[in-house]
Amino acid sequence: MSQPVDLSPLQRELDNLRLQLCHCNNAGTCLGCQGVEVLRQQAQMIVSAASQPVLLQVAQETQAKELVKQVQDMQERLLRDPEAARALEELLKYFQAPPEDEGTNH
Numbered sequence: 854m855s856q857p858v859d860l861s862p863l864q865r866e867l868d869n870l871r872l873q874l875c876h877c878n879n880a881g882t883c884l885g886c887q888g889v890e891v892l893r894q895q896a897q898m899i900v901s902a903a904s905q906p907v908l909l910q911v912a913q914e915t916q917a918k919e920l921v922k923q924v925q926d927m928q929e930r931l932l933r934d935p936e937a938a939r940a941l942e943e944l945l946k947y948f949q950a951p952p953e954d955e956g957t958n959h
């Protein structure tokens with residue numbers, strides 16, 4: 854019943870985003886890289902938790918809570934570092950910003 858979820862378009866977008874934010878030459882050490890990896894992990898966790906069979910519904914509920922906790926822990930860890938917090942904010946802005954309105958700000 855459950856179909857495999859294709860994450861590759863999202864992965865491509867994340868790779869693309871990482872390239873744009875990276876200033877460690879893709880070594881994975883800069884905040885851009887780390888922030889994008891957090892998003893990637895979150896997406897994978899959400900997909901694996903949400904695509905469990907219905908039989909595991911109770912476990913799934915627990916898992917969902919656990920998932921939320923893990924995500925919060927990760928975010929807290931990032932937010933404790935003011936620079937990382939800023940990087941994460943930038944990331945979120947990128948996702949929320951409308952793609953139109955080109956050239957007026959940079």
Ligand SMILES: [Zn+2]
Nearest residue numbers: 875877883886
């Ligand atoms: Zn980097």
